[in-house]
Amino acid sequence: MSEDLKILDEVTNSEYKWGFVSNIESDNAPKGLSEDIVRFISAKKNEPEWLLEYRLKAYRHWLTLTEPTWPNVTYPKIDFQDIIYYSAPKAKPTLNSLDELDPEIKSTFDKLGISLEEQKRLANVAVDAVIDSVSVKTTFRESLGELGIIFSSFSEAVQEHPELVKKYLGSVVPYTDNFYASLNAAVFSDGSFCYIPKGVRCPMELSTYFRINSAGTGQFERTLIVADEGAYVSYLEGCTAPMRDENQLHAAVVEIVSHEEATVKYSTVQNWYPGDKDGKGGIFNFVTKRGICLGNKSKISWTQVETGSAVTWKYPSVILKGDNSVGEFYSVAVTNNMQQADTGTKMIHLGKNTSSTIISKGISGGRSQNSYRGLVKIAKGAVNARNFSQCDSLLLGDQCGAHTFPYLEVNNKSSKVEHEATTSKVGEDQIFYCNQRGISTEDAVGLIVNGYCKEVFNQLPMEFAVEAQKLLAISLEGSVG
Amino acid sequence: MSTSTLNNSSAESFTQAIDHFRELYGNHLPAQKSLQIDAAAVFSQLGIPTTKHEEWKYTSLAVIAKNTYRTVNPSDNCSLSKSNVTSLALTNDTLLYVIENGKFNASASNANALPKGITVGSLAELAGDARVQAHLMKHADFSDESLVALNTALTFDGIVIIAEAKTECATPIQIAVVNNTAGEALNIPVRILLIAEKNAIVNVTETHHSFGSKSPVLVNVVSEVVIAEQARVNYIKLQDEDQNTCHVNYHKVNMARDSYQHISTLTWGGGLVRNNLNIRLDDVNCTSYLNGLTIAKDYQVIDHHTVVDHAMPNCYSNELYKGIIDGHAQGVFNGKIFVRKDAQKTNAFQSNKNVLLSDDASMNAKPQLEIFADDVKCSHGATTGQIDEEALFYLRARGIGEVAARALLNHAFAADVIEQIPEENLKSALLDRLTARLNA
Amino acid sequence: MLSIKDLVASVEEKQILKGLNFEVKPGEVHAIMGPNGSGKSTLASVLAGREEYEVNSGSVTFNGEDLLEMSPEDRARAGIFLAFQYPVEIPGVSNANFLKTAVNEVRKSKGLEPLDSKQFLKVMQEKMKLVEMDKTMTQRSVNEGFSGGEKKRNEIFQMAMLEPSLAILDETDSGLDIDALRIVSNGVNALRDGKRSFIVITHYQRLLDYIVPDHVHVLYKGRIVKSGPKELALELEEKGYDWIKEEVDSSVNA
DSSP: OOOHHHHHHHTOOOOOOTTTOOOOOOEOOBBBBOHHHHHHHHTTOOOOHHHHHHHHHHHHHHHTOOOOOSSSSSOEEEEEESSSSOOOOOOSSSSSSSGGOOOOHHHHHTTTOOOOOTSSOOOOOEEEETTTEEEEEEEEEHHHTTTTEEEEEEEHHHHHHHHHHHHHHSSSSSSSSSSHHHHHHHHHOOEEEEOOOOTTTOOOEEEEEEEESSEEEEEEBBBEEETTOOOOEEEEEEEEOOOOHHHHOOOOEEEEEOTTTTTTEEEEEEEEOOOOTTOOOOEEEEEEEEHHHHHHHSSEEEEEEEEOOOOEEEEEEEOOSSTOOEEEEEEEEEEEETTTEEEEEEEEESSSSEEEEEEEEEETTTTEEEEEEEEEEEEEEEEOOEEEEEEEEESSSSSSSOOOOOEEOOOOOEEEEEEEEEEEEOHHHHHHHHTTTTTOHHHHHHHHHHTTHHHHHHOOOHHHHHHHHHHHHHHTTTOOO | OOOOOOOOOHHHHHHHHHHHHHHHSSSSSGGGHHHHHHHHHHHHHHHHHHHTTTGGOOOHHHHOOOOOOOOTTTTOOHHHHHHHHHGSSTTTEEEEEEEEEEEEEEEEEEEETOOOOEEEEEEOOOEEEEEEEHTTTTTTTOOOOOHHHHHHHHHOEEEEEEOOOTTTEEEEEEEEEEEEEEESEEEEEEEEEEEEOOOEEEEEEEEEEEEEEEEEEEEEEEEEEEEEETEOOOOOOOOOTTTTTTEEEEEEEEEETTTTEEEEEEOOOOOOEEEEEEEEOSSSTEEEEEEEEEETTOEEEEEEEEEEESSSSSSSEEEEEEEEOOOTTTTEEEEEEEOOTTTTTTTTEEEEEOOOOOOOOEEEEEEEEEESSOOEEEEEEEEEEEEESHHHHHHHHOOOOHHHHHHHHHHHHHHHHHTOHHHHHHHHHHHHHHHHHHHH | OOEEEEEEEETTTTEEEEEEEEEOOTTOOEEEEOTTTSSSHHHHHHHHHHHTEEEHHHEEEEETEEEGSOOOOHHHHHHHEEEEEOOEEEEEEEEEHHHHHHHHHHHHHHHHHHHHHHHHHHHHHHHHTTOOOTTTTHSSEEEEOOOOHHHHHHHHHHHHOOOEEEEEETTOOOTTOOHHHHHHHHHHHHHHOOOEEEEEEOOOHHHHHOOOSEEEEETTTEEEEEEEEEEHHHHHHHHHHHHHHHHHHHHHHE
């Protein structure tokens, strides 16, 4: 021990501490959504015609859709005409060095504990920092470039590697996929792009840090990660937002393509502002994340620690198309106060001998509602497919709810699907045992809950694991009576 | 919830049937008149659900649309006699009652030696009884269940069983529900009401069979089981109809404090079978066992939907469902456990295990926990796979041929559910029938 | 150090302790024996502060303070250690992590600086030897998947780490084979330093061959009905509890 407990001590008394607003001048589109706005965004980014066409097709399709109502969440109706779809920090058009970065932006990220300065190599992590709609800085680009790795903002990738973007954009999450994916395809502003060439093992963690700053804006970023044959990359994503009384919409799309024998590990620590104790404000986090294992022995692993957002609706999924491919999903979802989360995964087994693992840990406190929703589908041709799912829920009060909705669809006889789920509370005998060793009840709960999440935290890169534990402690504050 | 309907001639034809009925016979059950009128209105609004409805995601009722059913009515005559039905009795001592095409058939029933304190009779005759009026159509809520609404609107007969307070009836009461066709497609509503009063103990077996010309049948069963304080009900449903039968049923159990119920649903007949079991643990200290078995082959579709609803503290529920799916058959299991806010100290467990014997077979499982109380122990497990290869190898290594070894393992897998039945005679009778079914 | 006066306590409204009097001085080892259901484990639970046990009357003072007013963790910090009869499993929390938290909490309450990882590791390695504990055990989750013997050894190891002034061993010998019993007892004996006190609760005399008590008490029907030197344990082993039961029951009836 324990860094954990020290961290717990350190943070137990703080509230959402990323809730500050930075005074960054921004360049906004007018409120509302129309073809003109789509064209405006595309023009702002100086996009090629094909991309504008793509956006317009998506927009026209979106108009035909209605908001999904099946998730186990309730929230006020979103007025899509009351959102600013594009907001960019006013900055110099190109940055030659870090010194030219708006000092206010730099200090924002410093406050968030994210170093944009390459010389201060924070544990070997390359960062793409996204504020509101645009990427403001990507670190380590040159040294990664030497290996043939492309790591840039999405907008830059459109300019510099249009052939790659064109080839893969929408190949995993088509613009017709769902309401929010369509919306994103129409108005996405920026995000990260990452390509790892054949046989290259990316030597450092790649990371995108998302920050919503401006009021009244929605964030619609798009991330595309492609690992070519035999490549490996570990990718991290972090998110924060200021405390505001209004709800803000975040509707991102992440697409991952893993070619033959390639591995992509995608980790998220999602800490969007969850709203206050009474459920005022907070982010609506409606995200579509999906990866495809294209080749033999491809692998995609999702790890997520979800502590933020007022409402979360998110199912990072894997399509296991290649034979012998592997999908993994490790998740800790914490809800407290009035938060609602409906999250889980989909594992679609198409190839032979494909295997998937799902470990989901839900923790609910306050008056929150926490749902796991997962699909395991074994197609007829997916012979010898295997899935194991473990979905546990922990309840920390008698006002909250925990729900499990697994869908298990098996269409051949050689496959095996196993699902287990439990619901329990932190054991009084466990707390007493800790008390008897001199540990206070609050610390005991922190200790026990962190232990409960260990399987998932173990999947996270070191720094993220520490951050995740801190977040957990903060999120659970006051949840134990 | 989606209200998508099949919106086809079938749904309309049912609505017409309801109207036609009313013209011909007025409201069939005078004491339940207003409920039947409400139900008719609900059905015409809801129609027949499609697979867009979350509860019908895996089971399509399109087959109903293919047929034009004639709805059976009070003027249909029963044709079966005692000698036709003796083979249906599960045990020698069973008290056998027959419902033929929805109608209580007294002459085919064997009502000897009914113990004191037990009333069994035609629902049409007993519908005016105060005890029946207090419960009939009051528990199976039809407001968002269109097929329950359809049954409620069309019900004209069925069976009522009342076990008075402190009555202990060890002898099994068997309700043989027989679909007897003579060349025309029939829509058959069947209604069952079981009331176990305070401290009563009763064993009821509901068995389903096909007689006659193998014409298409839609049998729509609604059972209401009311269990008073400290009463105990053992219930078995055996569904063994021919594959021209589409069987839908809704079985509602309402449990008072300190009561006990054990129900097993064994499904190995029928072309399309959809079971909806809804167990409401409505007061403290209830104990509920809910078991089920699917044996499916050919193009059978067998769907078990269950709800175990914990409303009050200190209750226990345990659920075990197993399935063996062969041929092109499809199995569905959707098991919901609700633990409401007041239901502290609930222990609720659920297990669903399935074996696929063919590459054309499929199994869709959706175990589901919804928990609103914190001091609870709940778990569910679901597996779908092949029979245990290790066990198979072990048996073969002991000299048992592969075919025999597989049969042995399948039997053992399925028998596990029947072994849970507390009543010994019924258990062994059902194990015999299981063996026959697996060898068929 | 510990003084129990006329203690009456109940669990689930059933009175278990019915006026218990008991005194422990620094450095003493007291064995509490008695037939099943006599209230031995209840006494341990009441001293450690388990909530389900309600104290109806009487007093317990520990080093002059009212023990019954203190929370379980404050009792632990004040130096009371309970070796549980059934140590609980805490999945995902490593033994080391757990103990470092506990040790530093106890140190904090005494105004001492917390041990850093290096110091802690050193202390831990030292104390592990006491109970012949395998290194891997500190990395395993608290009691998870431990055998009965491992769990009890782990209890004594924790005791060594936390250095309490009063240790209560609740049927620590139950379910132990002779090797484990020897290891556990050696651990306990190594911690006897003339100042630390022990209350050894046991059903069998066997443990007292290894941990030799200064005083033996017989608990029956919620009271201490007989006290004596260590030889009393041998007498009980030989003659059973029936003669004591008879003695007590007849005097009550008389």
